[in-house]
Amino acid sequence: MVNVGSDKPGIRQVAEIAGVSHMTVSRVLNDHPNIKPDTRRRVLEAIEELDYRPNLVARALATQRSRRIGVLVESSVAFGPSSILRAVELAARTADYSVTQIALHDGDGTSPQEAVENLITQGVDALCVIAPRSSSVAALRRVSIGVPMLVVKADADPTFLTVSIDQHAGTSLVVDHLVALGHRDILHISGPLDWLDARARERAFHTRAKSWGIRERPIVVGDWTADFAYDFAMGLNRLPDYTAVFAANDDMAIGLIHGLHDKGFEVPTDLSVVGFDDVPLARHFLPPLTTVRQDFHALGGAVVEMLRAAIEEREIPPLTRIQTELVPRASTGPPREVR
Secondary structure, X not given: OOOOOOOOOOHHHHHHHHOOOHHHHXXXXXXOOOOOHHHHHHHXXXXXXXXXXXXXXXXXXXXXXXXXXXXXXXXXXXXXXXHHHHHHHHXXXXXXXXXXXXXXXXXXXXXXXXXXXXXXXXXXXXXXXXXXXXHHHHHHOOOOXXXXXXXXXXXXXXXXXXXXXXXXXXXXXXXXXXXXXXXXXXXXXEOOOXXXXXXXXXXXXXXXXXXXXXXXXOOXXXXXXXXXXXXXXXXXXXXXXXXEEEEOOHHXXXXXXXXXXXOOOOOOOOOEEEOOEOOOOHHHOOOOOEEEEEOHHHHHHHHHHHHHHHHOOOOOOOOEEEOEEEEOOOOOOOOOOOX
């Protein structure tokens, strides 16, 4: 047993316990691929026994990497972008990376290009862009940088690495659920169609509805807010012909239910309502909201793993689409009889 005394253990003590050279320990710490499994196991066991914490500053000097990921996040107060940001920060911390973030807000005057250039000057090893608007992603194509860049978006891209929640699958779950209940006329209230996720859900809704042969009606383009959907419901003078509404996020679904209640209509007796996101309050609303749960934790892990592979010049994992889960609750039921 090595006597470490009161000093913090170092890499050479790890090497002595594991019976390897200190260079081998360094390779294990940096995820070098050419390490025998038994050797890697012995090194990791020695690290755990000594409670060794590598000197990240020294590692950065040796590898000329900062172990820092820059994150550009747009609309950071919205549920989706803020949840993705937290998940990326957690996954990065687990991988011994830090995160430097810049948030863009409407009206602050900072362009996506300026934000990226700001992050690059801070010495980040890679960039993650949580920019939900297609116009922002288009602007980033004009930026030339020397580090890997990943954009959280549904489709593969010739310019960027991409990872996303599977919006098509999540929307299909909604349509399938409503059809299974007997609905054949469904209204979709979309988000702003410049938002990538809103556009992906709108396209998926039309595709799945068409595959079932149910009525196709024009969508209502919303703005993600509960107030928009509340006002829409308050504008109804009678029960509409459609028997269910799929709102592109939970905020609009909740605002819709509130407005329907104030107009004297019952959910789901008169209209079934489904959201998307599974915000924390969704299960506590009256009635509790049927919605689609997104696995942001898995998304954050996939983002960081893909960026680490690019930084460390390993094989890039294939395009990852994180699966979703339908959460049926009391806001959906069989359709009323339409006369």
